[in-house]
Amino acid sequence: MPRPKLPQGRPTTYTEEIATTICDGISCGKSLITVCKELDLSIGLVFRWLGAQQSFSEQYARARLTQADVLAEEILDIVDDRKDDPNSRRVRMDARKWYAGKLRPKRYGEASQVDVNLGGQRENPVELELKLSPSEAYKRMLGGD
Secondary structure, X not given: OOOOOOOOOOOOOOOHHHHHHHHHHHHOOOOHHHHHHHHOOOHHHHHHHHHHOHHHHHXXXXXXXXXXXXXXXXXXXXXXXXXXXXXXXXXXXXXXXXXXXXXXXXXXXXXXHOOXXXXXXXXXXXXXXXXXXHHHHHHHHOOOO
């Protein structure tokens, strides 16, 4: 009896198991590229799955938040590792700090990255109160500066 043909090449069918494996790898601090290489997946295919699978997209977003926390934690180990030269440690630390700040700007970003809302939207209008002395108010009413 002939054996059934097994699929060859990269998997192209989305499964919850593959999605969980991808997200677990990212949550451990691995890049999506590294995870895709380990699973022999196309990164483009993963991005298509993210667009098509709502549950995967939500799971992936949570994994990215966790990844930022892992990268921030790794900084402590890198700083304490005296085996590498100081410049190498600094470069590794700066890369993780930068990436964590991009993934979670409110937690790990620079102050300039944080969105500051000063109002001005319909639900949060800006209100200005101009206080003038009586003589200044009188001058303005008469058209003088």
